[in-house]
Amino acid sequence: MNEEYIDKVKSLIEQKEADQVRESLLGLHPADIAELCNELSLDNARFIYRLLDNETAADVLIEMDEEARKEFLEILPSETIAKRFVDYMDTDDAVDIMRDLDEDKQEEILSHIEDIEQAGDIVDLLKYDKDTAGGLMGTEMVTVNENWSMPECLKEMRQQAEDLDEIYYVYVIDDDERLRGVFPLKKMITSPSVSKVKHVMKKDPISVRVDTAIDDVVQTIEKYDLVAVPVVDSIGRLVGQITVDDVMDEVREQSERDYQLASGLSQDVETDDNVLRQTTARLPWLLIGMLGGIGNSMILGNFGTTFAAHPEMALYIPLIGGTGGNVGTQSSALVVQGLANSSLDTKDTFKQILKETVVASINATIISLLVYLYNFIRFGATATVTYSVSISLFAVVMFASIFGTFVPMTLEKLKIDPAIATGPFISITNDIIGMMLYMGITVLLS
Amino acid sequence: MNEEYIDKVKSLIEQKEADQVRESLLGLHPADIAELCNELSLDNARFIYRLLDNETAADVLIEMDEEARKEFLEILPSETIAKRFVDYMDTDDAVDIMRDLDEDKQEEILSHIEDIEQAGDIVDLLKYDKDTAGGLMGTEMVTVNENWSMPECLKEMRQQAEDLDEIYYVYVIDDDERLRGVFPLKKMITSPSVSKVKHVMKKDPISVRVDTAIDDVVQTIEKYDLVAVPVVDSIGRLVGQITVDDVMDEVREQSERDYQLASGLSQDVETDDNVLRQTTARLPWLLIGMLGGIGNSMILGNFGTTFAAHPEMALYIPLIGGTGGNVGTQSSALVVQGLANSSLDTKDTFKQILKETVVASINATIISLLVYLYNFIRFGATATVTYSVSISLFAVVMFASIFGTFVPMTLEKLKIDPAIATGPFISITNDIIGMMLYMGITVLLS
Secondary structure (H helix, E strand, O other): OOHHHHHHHHHHHHOOOHHHHHHHHOOOOHHHHHHHHHHOOHHHHHHHHHHOOHHHHHHHHHHOOHHHHHHHHHOOOHHHHHHHHHHHOOHHHHHHHHHOOOHHHHHHHHHHOOOHHHHHHHHHHHOOOOOEHHHHOEOOOEEEEOOOEHHHHHHHHHHHHOOOOOOOEEEEEOOOOEEEEEEEHHHHHHOOOOOEHHHHOEEOOOOEEOOOEHHHHHHHHHHOOOOEEEEEOOOOEEEEEEEHHHHHHHHHHHHHHHHHHHOOOOOOOOOOOOHHHHHHHHHHHHHHHHHHHHHHHHHHHOOHHHHHHOHHHHHHHHHHHHHHHHHHHHHHHHHHHHHHOOOOOHHHHHHHHHHHHHHHHHHHHHHHHHHHHHHHHHHOOOOHHHHHHHHHHHHHHHHHHHHHHHHHHHHHHOOOOHHHHOOHHHHHHHHHHHHHHHHHHHHHHO | OOHHHHHHHHHHHHOOOHHHHHHHHOOOOHHHHHHHHHHOOHHHHHHHHHHOOHHHHHHHHHHOOHHHHHHHHHHOOHHHHHHHHHHHOOHHHHHHHHHOOOHHHHHHHHHHOOOHHHHHHHHHHHOOOOOEHHHHOEOOOEEEEOOOEHHHHHHHHHHHHOOOOOOOEEEEEOOOOEEEEEEEHHHHHHOOOOOEHHHHOEEOOOOEEOOOEHHHHHHHHHHOOOOEEEEEOOOOEEEEEEEHHHHHHHHHHHHHHHHHHHOOOOOOOOOOOOHHHHHHHHHHHHHHHHHHHHHHHHHHHOOHHHHHHOHHHHHHHHHHHHHHHHHHHHHHHHHHHHHHOOOOOHHHHHHHHHHHHHHHHHHHHHHHHHHHHHHHHHHOOOOHHHHHHHHHHHHHHHHHHHHHHHHHHHHHHOOOOHHHHOOHHHHHHHHHHHHHHHHHHHHHHO
16 A cells, blocks of 8 residues: 555546546455545545445445544445445444444434344344443354254355355354354364264363453453354353454554553544544643642642752752652553453452562662762762652652552452553652652651 | 362372372363463472373463473473474474573474474574564465365365364465465365366465564454465465464564553563562663653752742742653654554654644643643742743643654654653653753743
8 A cells, every 4th residue: 555556546536537446446455445545535435435346345344444434434324334334244343333323323224234134133232332242243153053964064054154254163052052062164174074063063162251341352362362252141052253353453452542541641542533632632631740740839839948948959859750650650550461461460469569569679779879879979978968869769669669559459459440540640649749758758857 | 260279289289199180170271271380389380291191281381471481491301392392382382482492402302303394394483583474483284286176175185184273274385385375264165166276266365474574464464354374485485374363462462562661661571570570671761760860950950040049940840840751651652552553654754743733732732821820829920930830831742742753753764663762761851851941941031
């Protein structure tokens, strides 16, 4: 997708050279056409859509940027969306797209879907919370009955596979539709002559429940290196399948979300979002930071006499505040990541704080000693600032480490996303507590 | 893996009840056994390993934590590693494990591998840079010749599939071993009677080259929703395959790395790493932060007369420094993520800075005005601090935004990982520049 190619397509569209545009799209993967459409204006993208066959148009729509897709769907009538797109999509993709639309439009589209079974599946899927396995799964999969013979099974599979893009696993169910096993495709090639499905299948397959949280689904797929995981309802009936491509998007989104929260961005935002969205994503933390800064100025305002007696104290405000912020960010980032990839558990809170205390005391000792040496040379051994800055630094590093560990672990226990504790919140609190420690210790020593 | 179960296994091991331990492991997935071994002592883990069949032991080893695995391999003789583990592993997993060992041990292990072909593959794979497709790929895959008939093809596939855990795609090559197409497994079921492979295969499959950077491999798999991607050499010969489970690990590691760098952790570190590793991961940034803080104290030291004339200036040091840090972190995090997921390109540097300037001026105006109002009430309209703090805040927000955008984009252009620019580096620079702006503006106004 280089600029030259995009410009060529643009000028062909302007000249209304439908045939030449169609030709230039030949052989392109839907994901590439989607990338092209993201770069084009709404009208030009629509021009391209008209040239695509239904199958491709549906694939391209799924691959488009969420924002561009939303705009695009808004200008299309519901009937077109139903007949040109949703009819050709897997149910999980259809549900993804429907969730972006308001309820009236959803119902309109559903009423235009010709395949009643698919419409029913979409209605069912829309009911699930989007943060659970039910909200992520699709209903397209190949299922066979455990009591079938291999020839019966192959015949049925052949029929079901016609409508699917890819098959990764074949699921085996009993007469009550409960999941009993998985039939690896490999077996199709290596053991085609065995009598009954239930003797070939892998029993007790790993599965998730419709109400399993997405984070846990991601962990299951990652841990067991699966390419898809079956989803069962509360009595064990097979109701859907989640594939690895959807899970990979989740892994990326989840890590990006933690990073964004740690960086003080309050909502999912990208560089290509508009100015308004960018401002609203950033301003909240900046305002909280501002309140923290003003609060700090009020605290420091109470120590006018200390500053008057030791004017050089002011010089170390950035050092104390900055170090507290850095230490707190490190500690909380470690905890947030540990909780996210399950290498850390809330029941280990005490153990983790203990370990953190040891690490903190090493770092605190090294930093305080170095700063002491510097101040010893700059101000001499007897100056209040020489002692007070180093003792404060030590106290701040210890506090920031323990606080930065304790807060995210407590939030996780309270079932609040610990990622919101990282970044600005921890830095601001540490900044304020740091100043109070600094001033308090200085007053005590002078 | 609950604690009760782990305790039960521990006590069984202590009583040397091999049969009962073996029984309690029955039906457990290798990933679960690995999780158990991570929790056990080295000796207890070894006890468990002795009870496992070779196939399972190899799988468990792959799934173990890197640290625990390394310790474990150190106590095992090379011959055992070769015959009990490496012989039963896919080449990509074997290479992963070999890379952790020193060269002497690598050679010893290689000399003990019985399957000469596998040993040769491992030697070849070890030569590739571990950050390229060649370093991530395995050589296990099913390949067929484009000129074979379907029955020939099925027979060959049956044979090759015997040794493999999973098959996702069957690759089609020509007589010169060049990759010509992919044969989706689905076709095996839906079109078994066609004459020649080349008429059934999907032509021009998406592939990567051995020297493709891992980040690009990840993007290819994500963009095209693949479960595996074939790897070709410089003349198009098929040399290996990368599967989605390895790529998913990369996605997580890549995002975690960015987040860690942004949080001031200089190397990959986890909450369960030991104290020494934790300290060395954190201390470098803390020391740089300390130098920044000392530098700042030297700058502020030059403005003694300004502080003497306006002692209330000191109160706003945390506000100015903190806001600069917050803004810079936000801007650089957005850019780093945009570059990581390819929604941003270095050729857009100017455009991005322009946009950032608009967002920054909105945020800067709002914050400066609010702080102005506060200081208007606290100190009155005519006090130097009332003007100076707000003007400085405005300048700091503008500088931090533009700097936070410019630096990571420039690093990316210079092929340096832009993630190192986020977090501490940006905060420290902004802190220092912020103080200089604050002091400079105050001097100009008073």
